[in-house]
Amino acid sequence: MKRVLKLFLALVVLVGVTAGGGLTWASGKSADLRSRSIAVHKTDFPIPFALDETEVAALGFTPEQSDSAATARAIERGRHLAESRFACTVCHGSDFSGGVMVDVPIMGRILGPNLTTGQGSRTLNYTPGDWDRIVRHGVLPDNRPAAMPSEDFQRMSDQELSDLIVYIRSLPPVDNEVPPVTLGPLGTFLVATGKLPLSADIIGDHLTDHRAEPPPSEVSVGFGRHVAGVCVGCHRADLSGGPIVSGDPSWPPAANLTPHADGLGDWTYYDFVKALREGVRPDGTPMAVPMSDLTAYTRNMTDLEMEAVWAFLRSVPPLPSGA
Ligand code: HEC
Ligand code: HEC
Structure with a gap:
């Protein structure tokens, strides 16, 4: 009996040491991955985008009127995009003052x-380049990769990012200090082993310029493809679907x-x-998380945007x- 107990204790110690050693390795590896410096191209764009000169001339606006009209237009467009x-x-809170992406001790x-x-x-001292780095590249102002899934936003044009910034800056200031990202043991292992890739690595290309403006708003495959730029992070570039690489392992x-x-x-x-x-399929069954959360947003797409995305989805092979 005693011998069995000893053996059992030895086994517990062995497993503990191996797991502990593994965790030490994983902590070091994930810290290395998260403290790398990622080179991102330099970008600049106006905040807000100005009105078209012929538009201003036709309206007979003074420079001040033209500036305030440009701001009002950007806020309107930015609100619709958001x-x-x-x-x-979803992660920054409904008033943009902070929110939760994941808060589970093990993750x-x-x-x-x-x-x-x-x-x-x-974001108080953010330049257009800082906004570009975090939103379209998943890279923090100090060049480290962020824990934000920016692959969904990499196809955003400069104008759309600019509109979002003007909208966010127009919101009431809220005081809220949000603590920095900390990973639990499972999160550390998943990052260290590449099972939970950082968005900067998924995006890969940080040097190609972004398009300055979105394609014209019309029911066209081109505009639909642009709007569907936020769908491909999960549904994949060829839209054939399959397991979501950077997602919560419990998602379908x-x-x-x-x-x-x-x-x-x-x-x-x-x-x-x-x-x-409405979040339901033709047979009446509800779609699961995360798609069910997203319909709180997609339900606000205009009919024109819906029709354009549909035209695009009908045009793909x-x-x-996907497996
Ligand atoms: C799925 C969750 C999620 C979504 C959606 C998301 N973010 Fe984030 N965002 C995060 C997390 C997490 C961080 C903290 C990243 C870190 O410190 O590594 C962050 C950080 C940021 C930062 C601050 C980086 C810094 O300097 O510390 C900005 C700015 C930002 N996000 C903008 C946006 C904008 C704009 C959008 C929408 C286009 C957006 N985020 C959508 C999760 C999200
Ligand atoms: C964060 C990941 C994510 C994003 C982004 C996303 N989807 Fe989904 N979507 C899913 C998942 C997961 C399912 C499967 C849900 C289920 O099995 O109930 C799904 C299901 C769907 C379905 C139901 C299809 C069927 O046969 O049941 C449609 C339609 C759909 N998505 C359209 C879109 C469109 C259009 C966009 C972009 C505007 C988009 N999704 C963005 C994850 C995502």
Whole structure:
């Protein structure tokens, strides 16, 4: 009996030492990965984008009137983007003063910081280049990779980012100090082993310029492809779906959105709108998290945006579901 107990204790110690050693390795590795310096191109753009000169001349605006009209237009467009497409508020809070991405001890405490101009603001002294780095590259102002899933935003144009910034800056300042990201043991292991890739690594290309403006707002495959730029992070570049690499391991695979029998082959435009506005499939079953959370945003897409995305989804090659 005693011998069995001794053996058992030895085994416990051995497992403990191995796991402890593994954790020490993983902590070092994940700290190295998160303290790397990532080179990102230099970008500059106006905040806000000015009105078109012929527009200003036609309206007979003074320079001041033209500036305030440009700001008002940017706030309006930025609000629509924040409410329909770029779901910043999921993690940064509905008033942008801070929110929760993940707060589970084993995974870590990954909070979205305060983006208002109040106490604890991370963005008070941000330049256009700083906004570009964090939002479209997943890189912090000091060049370290961030824990923000920026792969969903990499296709945003300069004008859309500028509109979002003007909108965020127009919001009431809120005082809220948000603590920095800390990873739990599982989060540390997943980052160290590359199972939870950082968005800066998923994006990969940090040197190609972004488009200055979105394509014209019209029911076209081109505009639809641009709007659907926020769908490909999960549904993949070829839209065939499959497991979500940078997602919560409990999420189901992303659905196939191509016009294949595995995908939206027999869906009508009406089915698509119903899914994105009401969160249910044609057979009445609700879509699971995270798609069900996203419909709080996609439901605010205009009919024109819906029709453009649908035109784009109908134009892609039908593919069986991604593995
Ligand atoms: C899925 C969650 C999530 C979404 C969506 C998200 N963020 Fe973040 N964001 C984070 C997290 C987490 C951090 C902290 C990253 C870190 O410190 O490594 C962060 C950090 C930031 C920072 C501050 C970086 C700094 O200097 O400390 C800015 C600015 C920012 N996000 C802007 C945005 C904007 C704009 C959007 C929408 C286009 C957005 N985020 C969408 C999770 C998110
Ligand atoms: C954060 C990841 C994520 C993003 C971003 C995302 N989706 Fe999804 N989507 C999913 C997942 C996961 C499912 C599967 C849900 C389920 O199994 O219930 C899904 C399901 C769907 C479905 C239902 C398809 C079916 O056959 O059941 C449609 C339609 C859809 N998404 C459209 C979109 C569109 C359009 C966008 C961009 C505007 C988008 N999704 C963005 C993760 C995402």
